[in-house]
């Protein structure tokens with residue numbers, strides 16, 4: 001198994017799928033000649049040419065709709081929205097066209113497209129370039145939402161998303177493209193549904209996804225070494241649908257829950273996980289679940305304010321200690 | 328432009344250039360964070376148009392490459408630099424950053440990060456001017472690639488339909504990040520695209536401030552006289568990369584050199600020297616004084632200003648509650 005960077009994993013998935021199926025194409029701003037803002041499409045333009053690797057104008061609503069339209073006839077477009085903040089401009093087409101087409105056509109038409117986008121708060125990118133929008137995407141019927149926390153998932157989820165007949169939104173994180181991790185040498189398809197137990201434990205479950213999985217892992221390490229608390233970390237890489245079984249299983253084992261998300265609350269993954277626990281296994285709980293999340297503010301530019309607005313592993317540790325009456 | 332005005336504008340343009348170069352340095356020193364888009368090469372665009380308009384009176388809106396437009400409208404360079412440093416004394420109190428400079432008092436309505444976002448906002452500002460009956464106009468400075476957003480067309484239609492007092496200035500620098508205009512846009516000359524909306528349009532050299540000024544005057548007069556919108560395209564070039572992480576692999580050094588031969592500042596300088604209005608020594612003095620001002624006043628102010636307080640994280644998210652009590656509680660009567 002090779003150690004590769006997350007952007008390389010995404011690039012490899014593109015390359016394999018494009019060489020297998022001539023109907024797989026990719027499109028987006030600066031993805032071709034420039035190789036992509038995060039290099040995720042590096043070298044594809046040279047290999048597959050401008051008909052299949054399309055540098056688009058800055059017309060998010062337009063090219064997203066165009067990709068969706070092509071998918072009606074069996075093309076499998078991988079549509080890159082440079083930053084999730086720009087996805088607002090494409091959402092009309094994603095939600096009103098791609099997500100609903102199968103249903104409103106009584107199953108005649110489908111939109112097997114993949115939307116990929118970089119989200120999350122990077123460093124001081126300010127109010128209009130720091131959005132976390134998982135909560136918006138995960139509430140749309142007809143759209144699958146996945147979000148990788150490591151190169152293996154990034155590779156395997158993209159492979160599965162391209163093959164899947166449903167539209168899939170892949171939420172990547174701006175700060176994670178250079179993260180290294182193991183990816184199988186052979187072809188690998190990560191399940192689009194489910195969750196991964198990133199670390200097994202017995203005393204408390206830390207739910208995370210994407211970047212917050214790493215806060216949880218770091219927190220689990222500290223909790224184990226310094227406080228003797230055994231934390232299980234569950235990686236909810238599928239946000240829609242959420243893995244109800246996975247959530248129930250872990251909660252039934254640990255009986256205590258902290259959910260970490262980089263998104264703001266109210267509304268979002270944390271709220272949805274708590275609702276799921278209420279519905280699935282309320283009586284397994286020994287304490288009220290706790291959310292760790294960003295402050296409800298447009299992202300401040302100033303670095304001190306930005307840091308104050310976003311949680312990290314220390315906030316997860318604090319939340320757990322509070323659950324155990326140790327803080 | 329009169330000679331004295333030209334001399335003043337030259338000094339301003341030197342400030343604009345040096346300010347941006349100082350930002351570059353501060354970014355390398357990690358004093359400035361986030362995305363930073365610099366303006367060198369395009370100075371004649373903003374300056375030529377605003378000399379024909381009324382800075383501080385007319386409303387200006389633009390994208391993320393916004394420092395110079397703000398300063399030209401009257402924003403204090405100290406406050407702009409403090410904003411880039413994320414300080415409480417910054418134009419946006421350190422909350423906005425480079426892409427979001429605002430100075431409402433000088434009618435600078437802001438920098439926006441989403442490409443194309445300002446188009447309809449400019450038309451809306453023009454609508455407000457129309458309703459209020461003032462003689463201001465709205466001026467929207469955006470790039471060439473922004474015209475590929477659908478909202479460009481939607482806005483042109485409405486602006487023409489309602490005869491809104493808005494001037495669209497397209498600073499055509501031939502690139503949108505790393506994609507050249509030929510590769511992104513079916514029509515290179517942007518002024519041709521507005522013909523469908525019956526909006527008068529014009530195109531000219533954006534490097535020569537005298538030319539920009541002449542064309543801008545007609546454009547501004549047209550709009551101010553109540554004839555509705557106008558579209559002015561200025562052919563220009565940005566010398567630096569799109570933002571700080573751009574090694575400019577998509578264009579040749581030769582192409583850059585051709586444009587540097589037509590540097591807006593040097594062209595104006597040489598013209599003034601040839602006309603006998605100033606000497607090279609005068610120009611060098613301007614440069615020196617400007618650098619000293621930027622170092623001793625602008626940068627110093629930014630360095631020494633306080634950070635926002637963490638307790639104020641949620642300030643400015645909503646109106647302050649006290650002032651809104653009647654509506655929040657429903658006890659208006």
Ligand SMILES: Cc1ncc(C[n+]2csc(CCOP(=O)(O)OP(=O)(O)O)c2C)c(N)n1
Pocket residue numbers: 029058060082086089392440441442443469470471472473474500502503504569
């Ligand atoms: C809606 C949206 N899509 C994409 C981007 C990323 N982006 C930022 S600037 C830019 C290029 C804009 O080029 P142009 O309008 O010509 O302005 P210039 O930077 O050349 O002044 C792009 C694609 C963005 N900020 N907003």
Ligand SMILES: [Mg+2]
Pocket residue numbers: 470471472498499500501502503504
């Ligand atoms: Mg441009």
